[in-house]
Amino acid sequence: MTNLTTHIPHQLITNGDAAITIEYQAVIDEKLTEHIIQTTHYLTKQLKNYATEFIPGYQTLTVVFSPLKISIERFEQVLKELLEKPIQQQPIHGRLIQIPACYDHELAPDLLPLANYCQLSIKEVIHLHTQTTYLVHMLGFLPGFLYLGGLTDKLHCPRKSTPATRIPAGAIGIGGQQTGIYPVASPGGWNIIGQTPVNLFNPLNTEPFIAAPLDKIQFVPISKKEFIALKKKQS
Amino acid sequence: MSIHFVKPGLQTSLQDLGRIGQMHKGISRSGAMDTVAMQMANWLVSKPLDSAVLEITLVGPTLAFEKAMTLGVCGAEFELFLNGNQVFNNESFNVKPGDKLQFDKLKTGARAYLAFSGELKLAKVLASYSTHITAGFGGYQGRQFKLNDSLELHQTQIKDARKLPKECEMFYSGNYLLRCVSSVESSLFKQQNKNQFYASSYKVSTDSNRMGIRLSDNPIQLDNKLEILSSGLTQGSIQIPPSGEPIISSVDGQTIGGYPRIANVITADLSLLGQLKANDKVNFVFTTNKQANIILTNKQKIMNKLLR
Numbered sequence: 134m135t136n137l138t139t140h141i142p143h144q145l146i147t148n149g150d151a152a153i154t155i156e157y158q159a160v161i162d163e164k165l166t167e168h169i170i171q172t173t174h175y176l177t178k179q180l181k182n183y184a185t186e187f188i189p190g191y192q193t194l195t196v197v198f199s200p201l202k203i204s205i206e207r208f209e210q211v212l213k214e215l216l217e218k219p220i221q222q223q224p225i226h227g228r229l230i231q232i233p234a235c236y237d238h239e240l241a242p243d244l245l246p247l248a249n250y251c252q253l254s255i256k257e258v259i260h261l262h263t264q265t266t267y268l269v270h271m272l273g274f275l276p277g278f279l280y281l282g283g284l285t286d287k288l289h290c291p292r293k294s295t296p297a298t299r300i301p302a303g304a305i306g307i308g309g310q311q312t313g314i315y316p317v318a319s320p321g322g323w324n325i326i327g328q329t330p331v332n333l334f335n336p337l338n339t340e341p342f343i344a345a346p347l348d349k350i351q352f353v354p355i356s357k358k359e360f361i362a363l364k365k366k367q368s
Numbered sequence: 369m370s371i372h373f374v375k376p377g378l379q380t381s382l383q384d385l386g387r388i389g390q391m392h393k394g395i396s397r398s399g400a401m402d403t404v405a406m407q408m409a410n411w412l413v414s415k416p417l418d419s420a421v422l423e424i425t426l427v428g429p430t431l432a433f434e435k436a437m438t439l440g441v442c443g444a445e446f447e448l449f450l451n452g453n454q455v456f457n458n459e460s461f462n463v464k465p466g467d468k469l470q471f472d473k474l475k476t477g478a479r480a481y482l483a484f485s486g487e488l489k490l491a492k493v494l495a496s497y498s499t500h501i502t503a504g505f506g507g508y509q510g511r512q513f514k515l516n517d518s519l520e521l522h523q524t525q526i527k528d529a530r531k532l533p534k535e536c537e538m539f540y541s542g543n544y545l546l547r548c549v550s551s552v553e554s555s556l557f558k559q560q561n562k563n564q565f566y567a568s569s570y571k572v573s574t575d576s577n578r579m580g581i582r583l584s585d586n587p588i589q590l591d592n593k594l595e596i597l598s599s600g601l602t603q604g605s606i607q608i609p610p611s612g613e614p615i616i617s618s619v620d621g622q623t624i625g626g627y628p629r630i631a632n633v634i635t636a637d638l639s640l641l642g643q644l645k646a647n648d649k650v651n652f653v654f655t656t657n658k659q660a661n662i663i664l665t666n667k668q669k670i671m672n673k674l675l676r
Contacts, residue, residue, distance in 0.1 A: 149632030150549045150660040154599045173392070186391045188600030190624055195600025197391070200635055200664055205657045273394045273624030276503045316394075317503045336493050336505040342393060 141168055143216065145209055152186075152197040153209055155216070161191045161282065163347075166270045167225065169194050170346050175220045176212075183208060189271045189346060191280070227347035229266065232314070234305055234352040235360035236262075236327040243324035247290050247307060258326065259354055261285050266349040267312065277316035277334040277342040281350060284312045296322035303329045305352070316342070327352075330363035370435045370486060370521035373513045377429035377471065381499040382488075382507035382519075384420040390494055391600065391623040398498040398506065401578060401619055401642025402479055404671070405443030408536060409483035411674045412440025412460040414527040420497035420507075422482040426645060428471020429513065431482075433463040437524040438485040442532070444477030444540065444643060458532040477540035478645035486521030501578065502620055536670060543649045546616075546637050549657050551605055551629035556594045561608075564588055565630055566652055570614065574646040578620040581644050587612025588630070598625040604633035604641070606652075616641060634660040636667045 142158040155172075159165045172194055173187045186197035198208050236244060236259045248258045267281035274280075284307065292308045297320065300306070304315045306323030315321060316333040329352075333343050344350060355363070373380070383406065386399025400406035400423055407417040422429075428446045440460045441448060448455045449470040455461045457480070463469065471480065488497060490508065499507025508519060554562070568586035576582050588608050601607075605617045607627040616633060617626070618641050633641070634655065644650065655663075 146552050147550060147657065148552045148600065148629075149602050149604055149635070150657050150664075151635050152600065152602045154552050156552075156597055156599070185388050186600070188391045188623060190597065190599045192597045193599035195602070197600065197602060200661055201668055204661055271624070272392065274622045276393060276395045276500070278394050319502070334503070336500075336503075341494070 141165065145212060147205060147209070148195055150205055151200045152195055153205070153212060154193050154195045155212075157192045159192065161270070163268055163282075165192065166268065166282075167347060170225060171220055171222065172216070174223055176215060179215050180211070183211075188273070190273075191270055225347050227269075227349055228344075229349045229351065230344050231351050231353045232329050232331055232343070233355045233359070233363060234263070234327045234329050235355050235357055237357040237360070239357070240304075240328040240360070241326050243293070243306075244326045247288075247324045247326055250290050251288055253287065258288065261288055262312065262326065263352045263354050266351045269344050269346050269348045269350060271346050272342065275315065275317055275319055276336075279313055279344055279350065281312055284310060286310070288312070290324055292322040293324060296320050297325070300325060301328065303331065303333065305329060328360070330360050330367060332367050370433065370437075370524060371484070371519040372432040372434060373429055373515060373517045373519075374432050374468065375430040376513045376515050376517065377424055378427035379423075379425040379501075379512050380429050381423050381501060381512040382420050382490075383423045383498045384496055385418045386498050386619060387494050387496040394623050395494065395500070395503070396620050396623055397603070398496070398500045399619055400479075400481060402443050402481065402639045404639040405479070405538065405642070406481045406483075407671065408458075408532055408674065409440045409442040409481040412442065412458070412530050412532065413438045413483045413485040414530065415483060415485065417674075419483065420488060421484075424471060424480040424482060426474060426478055428474070428480065430468060430470045433467045433469070434465050435486070435521065435524040436462065436464045436526060437521070438462050438527040439469070440483045440530070442481050442483075443538070444480040445475040446480055447472035447475065458537055460527065460530045462526050476542070477643040479642045484521065484524075485527045486524035489520040489522055500620070533673065536674065540643045542645075542647075544640060544644065545651050545653055546640065547634045547655045547660065547663065548606065548631035548652050549634055549655060549660050551632040552599055553594060553596050553628040554631055556596070556628060557608075557630050558591070561588050561590065562630065565614070566654055568651070570650045572644045572646055572648040572650060573613075576644065576646065578618055580618050580621050581616040581641055583614045583616070583650060588614070594628040596628050600624055601626050602632065604635070604638050605629045606631045606633065634663060636660065636664040
């Protein structure tokens with residue numbers, strides 16, 4: 134574990150009358166994400182009487198509070214003082230989570246166009262996509278949507294100009310410089326290059342999601358046959 | 369079986385005050401869009417103000433009751449008929465087995481809240497009865513009600529008659545002034561963009577929903593793309609997408625990212641978002657955080673009166 138007592142320069146910006154966003158002046162990397170998650174744990178304890186949400190971003194942490202309990206001026210002051218102190222460390226052990234991924238053309242409508250755009254063969258795209266371990270920076274956008282870092286620039290590909298109206302749950306996509314998995318069915322503009330049979334969101338479980346920030350994700354290629362078998366096992 | 373859906377309405381769902389503390393997992397709060405009307409409806413039936421209610425949107429349902437209970441409707445005003453006889457918002461009324469309540473023509477507002485003096489036989493999901501419609505969980509089978517659904521209630525009872533105090537009654541004119549404070553990217557917008565935003569009248573677009581209110585007319589022309597860091601997207605954030613037509617995020621909105629935010633609707637005015645419907649007019653006025661807090665505190669005082 135890295136030493137996180139280092140101070141990362143930041144500024145506080147009001148986000149409406151019931152939230153403050155901490156913007157960090159640092160590049161997006163694992164160290165910053167670890168700092169943000171550590172800060173979240175620390176502030177959650179310190180601010181439990183006022184704060185209702187802590188929303189981590191790549192380079193931000195947004196703290197939502199109840200304005201009936203504390204004024205925004207006072208809350209900003211409290212936050213500022215807390216952030217000046219060294220943060221007590223709690224070890225965070227990221228896990229390596231392997232996610233089976235089927236890149237069969239029937240489940241990957243945009244794999245060929247993406248390969249063409251990147252001037253790669255389909256085989257090369259799959260190889261590049263599965264050989265990296267991706268860092269989970271945060272969850273957001275949709276329930277359980279993982280913001281992953283580490284996609285090789287060889288696979289960067291702009292989002293589609295016309296978003297698909299319905300992308301199935303489990304679809305694996307590339308949008309711009311990011312790769313990710315749709316945890317629930319949704320409209321979306323990412324290039325769909327595969328699908329996982331794994332259920333990524335179980336709202337009835339105490340831990341409804343497959344991964345948390347600082348976990349690492351690796352895609353493991355599977356055949357269509359294995360996909361169908363795993364899908365059957367889940368339901 | 370206690371409440372039977374003879375007609376489901378356009379979008380009728382179970383909602384309470386929503387799930388708090390889940391946004392870091394990508395789970396938006398959900399819950400009633402107009403939490404004020406929701407709580408007042410609960411007061412009418414002598415229930416805790418945060419109890420789950422039916423949120424009824426634009427086209428109302430027809431409901432058949434299989435148990436005796438007390439009902440209260442607040443928020444949008446529909447023509448309401450109980451077995452063909454008119455009943456009204458903001459005052460409780462009783463139903464007996466076999467009665468039918470029809471939400472007919474919508475007169476004002478967009479969302480009505482129906483509270484009932486009975487307990488749900490459903491399990492909370494992530495500490496709330498709210499239906500997360502986009503992700504399909506919570507509430508009644510994770511979805512809005514369909515034809516012939518039945519919502520089971522137990523411990524139904526008849527409560528004392530209640531009428532909402534005059535000062536708590538809300539009127540929805542279709543012409544709204546929403547008060548705003550600055551948001552994360554407000555300082556990145558040019559002054560002329562902000563001037564235009566606060567001087568323009570916007571029209572509520574038909575594709576508005578629980579995720580967000582989309583506005584049309586008077587798009588804001590940005591000369592260059594604003595570079596933003598994606599951060600927590602709170603309720604009431606007013607985003608300016610490339611089209612220049614503002615989007616106000618609401619209870620089912622995404623939790624992070626999006627477009628640059630020019631302003632944020634103050635907490636005290638968020639409940640009004642639930643009453644905006646297509647072609648309503650919206651104007652924005654800037655206020656300070658200090659003023660926003662005074663407005664919210666005063667509004668809470670009115671709500672607290674109900675609890676006395």
